[in-house]
Amino acid sequence: MQLAFLVALICGITLAVEDCTTTSQSTSYWSINDLVLKVYDWANGGSMGTFGFTSYSSATNKTVECLAQDVDLARLAGNEPWSKCSDPGVEFRFDFEDMSLSLRETWTCSGSPGTTFNANATGLMMLHGCLDSDTEKGVESDCHVMEFDMAGEVTSSAVL
Numbered sequence: 001m002q003l004a005f006l007v008a009l010i011c012g013i014t015l016a017v018e019d020c021t022t023t024s025q026s027t028s029y030w031s032i033n034d035l036v037l038k039v040y041d042w043a044n045g046g047s048m049g050t051f052g053f054t055s056y057s058s059a060t061n062k063t064v065e066c067l068a069q070d071v072d073l074a075r076l077a078g079n080e081p082w083s084k085c086s087d088p089g090v091e092f093r094f095d096f097e098d099m100s101l102s103l104r105e106t107w108t109c110s111g112s113p114g115t116t117f118n119a120n121a122t123g124l125m126m127l128h129g130c131l132d133s134d135t136e137k138g139v140e141s142d143c144h145v146m147e148f149d150m151a152g153e154v155t156s157s158a159v160l
Helices: 002-025
Strands: 028-039 048-057 062-072 090-095 100-108 115-124 141-143 148-158
Touching (some): 028 115, 048 090, 062 090, 100 148
Antiparallel strands (some): 028 048, 028 141, 028 148, 090 100, 100 115
């Protein structure tokens, strides 16, 4: 009986390991949810604020939180360093000018020793009645952004 349990346990772990490698090599996506975009000094033409979201990765089957709080949102893009998420392998950039979000993620699977998987994607965010000519000046602008999915471009590199 103990032997059957041990075999089932080992098979279960092997299947879980194979699942990571399989999903990492399949078409993947990030589901972006719980978006927060607040601009504190919008009335003065400023870009100080907070930008954050949760992201579910189909390749890693993980949800992470990403947040840049009390920062100049205009400086989160371009040549600035990538902002870190709650998982050290996930980073993001937010382009305040064209309202786009870029994500990149790096991970390994225990079933693929020596292989590092990398994925990246960029998606445009849809704002409705926010930060445009109709937005009320003199108050904090709290934008509600539609949730969206981004297709990830996944590559892998075997370390020899």
